[in-house]
Amino acid sequence: xxxxxVVDGVQVKWPVDxxxxxxxxxxxxxxxxxxGGVMPIKPELIAQHLGVKVGELxxxxxxxxxxxxxxxxxILVDLSIHVYEQRxxxxxxxxxxxxxxxxxxxxxxxxCERTSSEPVETPDQPPARFAASLLVPREDLRWCVTSGWMRxxxxxxxxxxxxxxxxxxxxxxxxxxxx
Numbered sequence: 001x002x003x004x005x006v007v008d009g010v011q012v013k014w015p016v017d018x019x020x021x022x023x024x025x026x027x028x029x030x031x032x033x034x035x036g037g038v039m040p041i042k043p044e045l046i047a048q049h050l051g052v053k054v055g056e057l058x059x060x061x062x063x064x065x066x067x068x069x070x071x072x073x074x075i076l077v078d079l080s081i082h083v084y085e086q087r088x089x090x091x092x093x094x095x096x097x098x099x100x101x102x103x104x105x106x107x108x109x110x111x112c113e114r115t116s117s118e119p120v121e122t123p124d125q126p127p128a129r130f131a132a133s134l135l136v137p138r139e140d141l142r143w144c145v146t147s148g149w150m151r152x153x154x155x156x157x158x159x160x161x162x163x164x165x166x167x168x169x170x171x172x173x174x175x176x177x178x179x
Contacts, residue, residue, distance in 0.1 A: 013071045015050035019100040023126040024173070026098055027091075027133035039140055040161035043091040046134070047075055052097060054090060065093045073097055084163050088131055095130030135162050136170040145171075 005012050018026035034049040035041050044054045057064055057076035064076045075093040077086050095101070144156045157164050 010067050010069065011071045012067050012073065013051065014097070014100070015052055015073070016098055017100060018098040023095060023099060023130035024133040024138075027095070027130045028137055030094075030098070031134060031137045035137070039159055040087075041135055041137065041140075043087055043094055043131075043134055044075075047090060047094050050094075050098075052094065065096055084161065084166075087135060087161060088166070091131035091134045092127050094134065095127035099126050099130060101127055132166055132170055132173070136160055136166060138174060141167075141170055141174060 005014065018029065021029065030046055030050075031041055034046045036045070047054050051072070053068075053072055053074045055074055055076050057078050066074045066076060068074060075090055075097075077089045077093075079086065081089070140160065141156075144159065153164060153167060157167055160167070
C-alpha cells in the first residue's frame with residue numbers, strides 16, 4: 001500500500017498513486033504490470049492485485065467506489081447491467097482510485113455506451129480516459145488492427161469485450177497521437 005489518507009473519518013489504504021501520470025499512461029502501466037498479457041483485460045483482477053475489493057452493488061443501479069471501516073477500498077458494480085457496462089464501471093472506478101479522483105459519477109458506463117441523453121461526465125475526463133485505455137490498451141488495439149488475424153471490427157469488439165463506441169474512441173485517440 002502506498003499511502004494512507006483519512007476520508008470521512010476512515011484511514012484509507014490507497015493501493016498506488018498514479019495521479020502524477022496521464023490517465024492513458026497510468027492505465028497502460030497497470031496493464032503492463034498486472035494485465036497478465038491476455039485479452040480481454042480483466043479490470044476486476046487488476047483491482048484485486050492492488051488490494052481493492054470488487055463486489056455487487058445491490059442498493060441502486062450504478063457503479064460506486066466506497067471505503068469499508070478497515071479502510072479497504074471497494075468497487076461496487078450493478079450486476080444487472082450488460083457485461084460491457086460492468087467492465088467499464090470497474091475500470092472507471094479503478095481509474096478514480098489510482099488517479100485519486102474518488103467522486104464517482106452516477107452512471108460511469110454511460111460514457112462507454114453513450115445511451116444517456118444527459119451524460120454525467122464527458123469522455124475526456126481522466127477516469128473515463130483511464131477506463132478506455134485500460135480496456136483497450138494501445139498495443140492490443142494496434143495488434144488487432146494490423147495483424148491481419150482480426151478481419152473486422154466486430155471480431156475486435158468480441159475479442160476485447162468492449163462496445164464498438166469504445167473501440168472507435170480509442171482508435172481516434174491513437175490516430176491523434178500519431179499526428
